[in-house]
Amino acid sequence: MFRSKKIQTPLGEMLAIKSEKGLCMLEFFDGKSTEKQLKEIENLGEILEKDDEILNRLETELNNYFKGNLKEFTIPLDLIGTDFQKKVWNELIKIPFGETRSYKDQSIAVGDLLAIRAVANANGKNKIAIVVPCHRVIGSDGSLTGYAGGKKRKQFLLELESKQLNLF
Known part of the structure; x- marks a missing residue:
């Protein structure tokens, strides 16, 4: 099962998705590959839009990044690929x-x-x-x-x- 959250940034709204292991997707809604990447994850399991500690922390870290207060992200990652x-x-x-x-x-x-x-x-x-x-x-x-x-x-x-x- 995956959890998702919409996050507002100065560059537009982003979709964040995490697995049990960590963040596996963060893309701009209007990005040219977002739909394809979303389908790849949907094929792996159900995506629920639910409150989640890691996704909330990601939102805070992104806000700090865009304000110039963060150089490194600490969110656990789940890299899905070859x-x-x-x-x-x-x-x-x-x-x-x-x-x-x-x-x-x-x-x-x-x-x-x-x-x-x-x-x-x-x-x-x-x-x-x-x-x-x-x-x-x-x-x-x-x-x-x-x-x-x-x-x-x-x-x-x-x-x-x-x-x-x-x-x-």
Whole structure:
């Protein structure tokens, strides 16, 4: 069984879903892959919109993140995907607040320089926006490429983190 909560953010309303293990989805309602990702989770079990301590804590942490008072999330995660996707997503979590990596850097971090496209594809399937920070991955030329929430949101998140970095 899964629990869900709608969370308001400065970038729009998000849907958070958690399993018994932890947060397994956090996506913008209007994101281009949200519906598909929601169906993947619905296939695993019933989703109930009920009050939940972890989802309430996530809402508090997101509010603090957007106010510039939080660099690291403490919410337990339940990464639902293939072994390769989980490996890629775990590398995303290691990218420090306020920093970026290229897809090439990330493919090297997962141990395969030639896996740039596979890494980019796995990033695109990340179901936990912001907390698993795929927005921190950019093109080798510094361009803002591929973000399911849209390039404007990606730019906002990167600017928010770069401005806040100086405060910590």
